[in-house]
Amino acid sequence: MSSRAQILARVKENQPTLTNLPADLTGMVQYPDPVAMFGSVLDGIGGMMYRVKDYEELISLVKTQFAGLERIISTIPELEELTEKDWQDLPPHSYEDVDVAIIKAHFGVAENAALWVTESLMGQRVIPFICQQLVIVVHKKDILSNMQEAYQQISNAHYGFGTFIAGPSKTADIEQSLVLGAHGPKNMTVFVLA
Amino acid sequence: MIKGNKDHAALADIFNQDEARVDWHDETLWFVRAKRDKAANTLSEWEALRENAAQIKDNVLSNLHDYLSEFESNAQKNGLIVHWAADAAAHNQIVLSILKAKEISKMVKSKSMLTEECHLNEYLHQNGVEVIDTDLGERIVQLAEEPPSHIVLPCIHKKKEEIGELFHEHLGTPKGASDPKLLTAAARIHLREKFLTRRAAITGVNFAIAETGEFVVCTNEGNADMGAHLSEVHIACMGIEKIIPKRANLSVFLRLLARSATGQPITTYSSHFRTPRKGQEMHLILVDNGRTQQLGRADFRNSLKCIRCGACMNTCPVYRRSGGHSYHTAIAGPIGAILAPNLNMKQYADLPFASTLCGSCTNVCPVKINIHEQLYKWRQVIVKEGYADPKKTMAMKAMEFTLSHPSVYRNAGKTGRWLMKNMPFLVNNKLNAWYTQRDMPAVPQQSFSEWYKKNNNE
Amino acid sequence: MTVGLFIPCYIDQFYPNAAIATLKLLQKLGVKVSYPLQQTCCGQPMANSGFEHLTTGCNELFIDNFAAFDYIVSPSGSCVLHIKDHLHSDGQAEKASCIRKKVYELTEFLTDILKVEKLTARFPHKVGMHQSCHGQRGLMMSQMTELVAPPFSKPRQLLNMVKDLELVELSRPDECCGFGGTFCVAEEAVSVKMGKDRVADHLHHGAQYITAADMSCLMHMEGLLRRQNSQVKVLHIAEILNAEEV
Secondary structure, three states: OOHHHHHHHHHHHHOOOOOOOOOOOOOOOOOOOHHHHHHHHHHHOOOEEEEEOOHHHHHHHHHHHOOOOOOEEEOOHHHHHHOOOOOOOOOHHHHHHOOEEEEEOOEEEOOOOEEEEEHHHHOOOOHHHHOOEEEEEEEHHHEEOOHHHHHHHHOOOOOOEEEEEOOOOEEOOOOOOOEEOOOOOOEEEEEEEO | OOOOOOOHHHHHHHHOOOHHHHHHHHHHHHHHHHHHHHHHOOOOOHHHHHHHHHHHHHHHHHOHHHHHHHHHHHHHHOOOEEEEEOOHHHHHHHHHHHHHHOOOOEEEEOOOHHHHHOOHHHHHHHOOOEEEEOOHHHHHHHHOOOOOOOOOOOOOOOOHHHHHHHHHHHHOOOOOOOOHHHHHHHHHHHHHHHHHHOOEEEEOOOEEEOOOOOEEEEEOOOHHHHHHHHOOEEEEEEEHHHEEOOHHHHHHHHHHHHHHHOOOOOOOEEEEEOOOOOOOEEEEEEEOOOHHHHHOOOOOHHHHHOOOOOHHHHHOHHHHHHOHHHHOOOOOHHHHHHHHHHHOOOOOOOHHHOOOOOOHHHHHOOOOOOHHHHHHHHHHHHHHOOOOOHHHHHHHHHHHHHHHOHHHHHOOOOOOHHHHHHOOOOOOOOOOOOOOOOOOOOOOOOOHHHHHHHOOOO | OEEEEOOOHHHHHHOHHHHHHHHHHHHHOOOEEEOOOOOOOOOHHHHHHHHHHHOHHHHHHHHHHHOOOOEEEEOOHHHHHHHHHHOOOOOOHHHHHHHHHHEEEHHHHHHHHOOOOOOOOEOOOEEEEOOOHHHHHHOOOEOOOOOOOOOOEHHHHHHOOOEOOEEEOOOOOOOOOOOOOOHHHHOHHHHHHHHHHHHHHHHHOOOOEEEEOOHHHHHHHHHHHHHOOOOOEEEEHHHHHOOOOO
8 A cells, every 4th residue: 555545544544523614713803003003013023114105205215225235126117227127037046146125015914014925026936035135015005904814815816936924034043032134134124105 | 862761850850950051941931931922912812713723723633634635636736746654764765765866965954843753864864965954043953963952942952152162163153252143144154055055955834725735834034935945846844734724724823823932923934835936846745654643542633733833842841941852852842742652652651741730831832732631641541551660650559559548548657657658749769859959848746637536626 | 508628638647737727717607617537638649640540449439528518628729620620430420520510629619609708817928829730720710821811810819808918929920830749759850940940939029928729839849948948938828818817
């Protein structure tokens, strides 16, 4: 008997009587001002949030904040003037020296400052992880309160890869002392578009 | 394990020879417990989430056969290559064969307690494959040639000065440097080079979703993603109990996991892998290694609900004061003590006794595993199966006889004498283990029974 | 109402004053209490060591001694929990199940059944309240810090009725003391360390007395206090709730 058949047979033999899945939870936490909550949670996990009224304001902020940095890439057409052209089809290893990556998120979640990003918004899967600094743009209307709403929003969407990103890469493995920039971005900026 | 044949008590005794260090270990983990409390208290629905998660996991265990089949078929449709491993050896062989087919002899691995359980690193090393652990804590214990002492915080037993020494020796950091920022920066440079040059990456799996065939990996460092997205071959290893039915169930588990583990609202990255990257090969290994046996043990099966948050370790007053290595198994602490006897009852017969049954573990568990009740039940099984110390068995039988016969009990001697000789907490094969550091209770003039007979004020 | 007084073996033999205080307190509150003289032990020391199968004699004896009472009250949360969770009998199954429902730890009996609202006790000292785990997490005598739920504490509620008593706050209000039955000798190093840390928390906050609803935890902490030549004393909560006006 193959391992597969053997394992499945043993599972069938040993699993208990069927119990039902619980009903979906209701009445989950709601915030009167989800954007404010998102900003405060993000601050707590080492990120920064800016509210901007349009791309023009966003561009000027990026220009000042990341002045002097050489390699800035983005998947957002509105930011073309700031960023490297035709970068998307290179081998993933070649992004090792990207200083700043600017991508969009489908939505953000106030309770944990996580942003949902799928492959189609990343250019390549490795981008939000390999860059030195990460910038994510999200619309104000797309800040949800909690994770239940988040998965309702994702629903049965098709993606090859998707991830929630909450703040910069971090570790506290050395004596529980928090250090930002473990392997991935050393900081994370979120622009909330009005 | 590296510690030879010593049991938990003996290893804990060694750990306790440096009391200042025990205090430091205890405080560090208590700090994590306190962060967990704070995070849990931000959600008024916390207890409802725990209950919901527990019920989802009950459903998973009761329908595991169908969920596994559904998951496999969806994962295959997504382009994954699915393998099944009955035990640790089979799992390790599968990993090696995948690497051999690609002629790969160096790889990176992010945290996977399953691979620790299977001793994959040793196996690959013996077969000429170099594995670099990329989780910072795991890399540290790997350099120190030790196993992790905690499932979430692998090097929580190490002081920064000791890590500084290791890094000085292996990564060339300045002698005496112990600033966590500096050490982390050095590790970042060291490990980036590995990510960029290794062709294969192993990751663990936190959740696998039956209805979509995708799997989710949670990290703070981003090391699983760095490895996976830069590799030609991604191998994800999971125990068969990691299945959840629906994607929407993640809304419950992702709210519980990091808050329980470290007090963070969510891990930095919660990555959902559904299809291989273009040009990449993605393998998934489903491992049994005793899980189906545990599934068949009615009293212990719900230990399989565990989502590996480590909260039971952080809250356990014994774990905090004995250290992870005292459990001499890959998964330490209360949860490890109910998982390990399933794998080898003789070798781990001591672990269910390494607890006061205080019950704090059960209360912090995000999926409501009745850990302390299972510790009690394992004790019964271990004794029945004959793994108890024969001297203890004799003492218990003598005690049973006296306590079942009131007249024998009353006449067993002067007040307190019988108890002093026979109560298991006052007598033991170590004779005066109570007295070494504690005074004996003073024996009063008369027992309550004697007083009552004289002053019968009914 | 008839109440059977269940006095755990080590209280009978080592801490008769805790038992006397329990009896007198209940009598003061107008309860008719009997102490069956044939009682020995609940069987927990064996069961927690993995020898539950050897507790048949203890179980039968317990049923014979206590089945006839309306309530069974004991100054030990741990022994009560053992009876509640594990008392069973093939021959007297119904009696066993009935006992499991009517056995109470002293303080919960006072707050939940007698609904005591005032006491005459006076105890002009600073007191640290140790939450014994089995009473707290097993019998739910007080809220547990792990849970997201409103706080309450039955023993505290009663201690607050004692005149001039000052309760000290602790850094870790419900951490285990490390007694744990056989654990205290089988895992001597960890047990002692847990006990030392618990005692230190009370001392640090200025407690003159450490009290609890379980004498076993106190016995353990007393052993450590005495070895440290500390002036701080342990007292069972019954002795404080029954303390005479001075």
